[in-house]
């Protein structure tokens with residue numbers, strides 16, 4: 001790795017693959033090489049072939065370009081921030097201070113300019129204060145104190161803390177901060193005695209004001225900045241701990257493993273709350289979203305060593321460093337320059353599992369004790385646990401269906417990532433034993449085979465981590481933004497339908513799965529793989545699913561060729577036949593009283609379903625009102641969501657899909673749930689400004 005940090009041109013792994021292909025063609029070895037690659041049976045054989053072919057191996061040298069922490073750069077950015085601050089451009093000042101914080105090295109024994117980081121935090125706290133973001137200001141004051149804020153300026157920081165607490169009506173904290181501020185005045189540099197007296201007088205005035213405040217309980221606003229509190233499962237499954245106890249894992253002849261309902265599941269019930277085994281934020285979000293949990297950072301905290309990632313809290317930073325960040329810190333620009341995309345996730349999965357685990361589990365992973373593929377990933381107690389690496393190892397990869405060229409490009413990427421891993425402390429150091437180098441070569445091929453395996457399975461198993469980009473003017477037009485990618489071993493068990501029964505939402509990087517239509521006992525749970533029947537026609541859906549997921553969809557919407565949303569007939573609704581669950585067409589729900597007996601289109605039986613029609617019709621008004629509240633005002637605090645859920649439960653009982661009101665209701669419910677998860681900005685009035 002370059003120790004100089006000098007800028008070097010960076011080549012993407014796609015270009016690298018093309019260059020290697022050209023080189024092999026130029027020397028007439030391409031045909032034989034691809035034939036050999038096509039004949040390889042395992043990922044280990046594939047990695048071994050590429051690494052033992054000099055024309056390939058010698059070209060896969062990641063270019064390491066890293067930007068170091070720099071006091072000079074930090075000071076430059078802090079000065080720019082101060083200029084914006086003086087002109088009362090607090091938003092711009094905030095941006096500069098956040099960048100300065102990225103570059104400022106933390107305090108250390110060798111680093112006598114240690115207060116730069118603390119000063120940057122202090123400056124940013126001032127910008128938050130003037131933006132009236134008192135909660136965020138307090139966090140940065142704590143950051144400044146932790147980073148060693150200079151004693152000579154401490155009175156200013158504590159005075160700001162007092163004022164923040166006063167604005168937030170935290171009476172006792174405010175008094176304590178002003179008292180402390182007064183005490184530290186004696187150390188204030190460059191302030192005459194008279195100035196100190198004036199300041200102390202003002203602080204006393206504030207203390208008086210605080211004392212006159214009523215006693216109030218302060219509320220923790222922190223969670224509201226990013227998402228509402230996580231829901232809970234009523235009871236969790238013994239077999240799949242992050243899933244509800246009414247789900248079970250089964251194997252289907254053509255669809256493979258899937259999750260099934262053990263009892264009737266109602267619209268709105270929570271089925272799964274899963275933390276990913278690993279997640280990554282997208283490369284354009286690395287300075288706005290937490291590297292560990294993907295949540296939007298309002299007070300970004302830098303990594304202490306690299307300038308490329310931010311964390312939302314000390315806890316996340318510590319968890320990342322202890323688990324995997326030490327094996328990627330300083331390599332982030334290499335991943336971005338190499339444009340490895342999902343490769344970073346594959347890398348992180350292997351880094352998190354660790355060398356010792358992967359070596360010790362080699363036999364168990366390659367030759368699982370279970371004979372039935374439907375049982376793969378279950379541990380010795382029969383538990384399918386998302387924290388168990390074996391669950392991911394056995395996710396469907398379809399490696400037999402990829403073209404040789406595709407395997408080649410993924411294998412190049414895997415070796416690129418392996419070389420990155422080799423730059424870190426992941427592998428044990430070579431020792432003096434004569435076979436040490438050879439053992440390392442074999443180990444490296446084995447670790448590389450895991451990266452390649454994940455690169456093949458991630459395109460059909462990884463999920464996005466999302467955030468609702470709230471458009472307060474037109475809530476129904478709020479886009480769902482992709483902020484990261486993650487691997488959830490349980491979610492990955494859910495098969496696809498173009499008419500899904502569940503919907504997923506992110507709370508930080510935790511995924512919450514809820515029922516979006518009624519699911520009868522025994523039915524399989526269906527997610528959607530980006531091919532929804534109301535908005536994508538049959539041919540486009542089939543093409544997408546075949547290309548990325550290698551199957552022909554035979555869901556009800558596909559088999560019955562349901563129309564697109566805009567083409568769903570509005571002049572007639574099909575109710576369930578009491579005899580055969582077939583279709584009884586009803587021309588106008590509103591005129592149910594005038595309707596007589598009607599015949600089922602499927603079994604021909606005549607019946608009077610006026611009672612059912614009236615039940616649906618009686619909800620029409622509350623449904624429309626709730627829909628209006630959600631779609632036009634994103635009013636999710638009242639009972640709108642409850643009305644929508646009730647409407648859907650009743651409609652599901654009596655009416656066949658497709659039914660346009662069913663779609664409208666589902667979309668409104670999804671918007672409510674999306675708002676409860678990651679959503680930004682969460683308030684209409686001020687928004688939460690992004691540093």
Ligand SMILES: C[S@@+](CC[C@H](N)C(=O)[O-])C[C@H]1O[C@@H](n2cnc3c(N)ncnc32)[C@H](O)[C@@H]1O
Pocket residue numbers: 254255256257258394395396460461491492493494495496497548549550551552553554555
């Ligand atoms: C994310 S995995 C789902 C879990 C998978 N069935 C398993 O056994 O691990 C996606 C893969 O499952 C299969 N699959 C998903 N939905 C399907 C469907 N509706 N029909 C047939 N196969 C399906 C396809 O092979 C697809 O690539």
